[in-house]
Amino acid sequence: MQQLAVKYDGYPWTTPFLENVLWLSIYVLGSIIFGLIGTWAAETYATYCVVSMYLLIPRFVCTYCSYFGRRCHSGQGRIAALLFAKRNDALFGTSFKCMRFAAPVFLAPLIAGITLWVFQFSWEILGMTVLFGILALYCTRVVTMRAGCPHCKQEAVCPAYAKAHRRQQ
Ligand code: SF4
Numbered sequence: 001m002q003q004l005a006v007k008y009d010g011y012p013w014t015t016p017f018l019e020n021v022l023w024l025s026i027y028v029l030g031s032i033i034f035g036l037i038g039t040w041a042a043e044t045y046a047t048y049c050v051v052s053m054y055l056l057i058p059r060f061v062c063t064y065c066s067y068f069g070r071r072c073h074s075g076q077g078r079i080a081a082l083l084f085a086k087r088n089d090a091l092f093g094t095s096f097k098c099m100r101f102a103a104p105v106f107l108a109p110l111i112a113g114i115t116l117w118v119f120q121f122s123w124e125i126l127g128m129t130v131l132f133g134i135l136a137l138y139c140t141r142v143v144t145m146r147a148g149c150p151h152c153k154q155e156a157v158c159p160a161y162a163k164a165h166r167r168q169q
Pocket of ligand 1: 061062065066067068072073074075076077078152
């Protein structure tokens with residue numbers, strides 16, 4: 001019988017460290033891809049990464065989470081408590097749609113890379129775009145599904161967990 005994973009009140013520091021190192025590599029590679037369009041595009045993307053991941057999501061999602069003020073799988077719960085007031089946990093399910101703020105972080109460089117590759121083909125652009133896709137769409141999922149979700153106390157109210165679980169059934 002499959003053993004249930006321990007649910008963490010606070011994650012070991014290695015989990016948010018690993019997740020943020022992975023995110024940092026995504027921000028940097030994404031900025032390099034946008035840098036091929038222009039410095040302004042790289043700076044805009046990099047700024048959006050910081051604002052969405054460390055301000056918008058902590059404000060509009062993490063303030064409704066039971067990990068508010070505690071070390072969660074990404075560390076955003078701690079950031080939220082440093083910057084914002086706690087909000088009603090019961091609204092977590094509806095607030096979760098604001099996770100969409102993160103979509104451009106993980107998708108925009110991929111779209112930019114494919115577009116650049118179509119209009120000015122080079123193996124370098126192709127290589128960077130494929131690597132970005134692996135990091136942003138595969139590695140992030142592996143880290144979340146292996147190190148994050150199995151130990152998360154939010155699973156009962158988390159729309160992403162419910163969706164992933166429905167997909168497995
Ligand atoms: S578990 Fe998710 S929603 Fe909760 S504080 Fe951490 S990042 Fe925010």
